Amino acid sequence: MRSLALVLLVGFGAGLGAWLGQSLLPVELTDNHPETLSASARTHYIINIAFAYAADQDLAAALDRLTFLGISPVGELVLTTTESAIREGWPLPELRALARLSADFGMMSQPLIPYLPAAP
Amino acid sequence: MTEHARIRPTETPRHFRWWPRQRPRFRPPTRLEILLGILALGIGLAAGLSYAWLLAPVPAVDTEPHQLHRLARAEYMVSILLRWAADEDWAAAIRSLEELEIGEDIPAAVAELACELVGRGYTQKGSGFRAIQQVVRFYQRAGASGCADVLGLPSGSAALVQITAPAPTALPTATSGATALPAPPSTTRAFQLSRLETHCEAATAGLIIVYVQEPDSRGIRGQRVRVSWEEGESFFVTGLHPGQDPGYGDFAMQRGRSYRVELPGQSAPSAALLARSCQARGRILLRSYHLTFRPAK
Incomplete structure (x- = not known):
């Protein structure tokens, strides 16, 4: 009887521990790869690169830096991020930088047009 | 009519009871039993947590920049500082770097990461070279220094992103295995x-x-x-x-x-x-x- 109670307690503790460890107190993993970045962090990163591109006009460097995110194709990633940023109402300088980067990657869509410089 | 036939079906035989004759008395657990119980619960809990944290952790999704591995954090840091070079918003750059949790002394941590990137050949591409220049400019402005200092331009230089970097020489006092740096490739080639x-x-x-x-x-x-x-x-x-x-x-x-x-x-x-x-x-x-x-x- 006593052994059965002990076994049940061990089992109960294991179940409780697994539930706690997976749901309530999940371990915060570090050393993660950029592919796992949250959408928000990824958007910030892409905006940073778009600003850098606006300053240096180095498309190859922008492509290299965006490849860091591990998501391909990069052009589509920038386009979808730009469209999301427009929907979410990001500030104008961010949207302009994103739209320009997307357009220079050859990725265009209707919502981007107002944020691009007018053609001469 | 026989003897058996006279017993009514609903009648329970006297020798049969649904309850025990005497209820068992509750015996309080001994100290040893309580201790064993706590120990069993603890062992189970430890096993469950080990399983959840070590063997089958929740897969990493939606991670924040501070959860990236060190080199990826350095890349993310470079992106923040490239943006700073473009918009010169110091406060925003500091806020973003704080979220990266690279250290208490942010400029010193930035200098250390820049040094590490240089040591790993980050400056072999012209774009990497220019990016590190911005990083150096950032931490030097905050009064920090590091092994990548040699890549910085003379103080007071403006619009760094648009100028062509001079060909650097070997690092004189490299502290993290950085070696001689190649000249950055030209940005426009025929x-x-x-x-x-x-x-x-x-x-x-x-x-x-x-x-x-x-x-x-x-x-x-x-x-x-x-x-x-x-x-x-x-x-x-x-x-x-x-x-x-x-x-x-x-x-x-x-x-x-x-x-x-x-x-x-x-x-x-x-x-x-x-x-x-x-x-x-x-x-x-x-x-x-x-x-x-x-x-x-």
């Missing part, structure tokens, strides 16, 4: 069309396929290509097709149109490429053109 082929095959029908390559045939990613025709033009960039060579890019032609291809500002336009039909294995297809650009000699 290219020439080194090969032009026509093909007639279903897989590439109607495509202008462009390869931009180094002299040793390594593809060059991120090269802008201009395709022009009588009424318009289009641009594309090499390296955007997953699974293809980094120097690969393509463009779909329309039947009957004539196109010219060039690397804008870096090469002369190609001869006119006419989108016309060809025949392969009894099928009528649109021909394709394969162009290879390499640095001009």
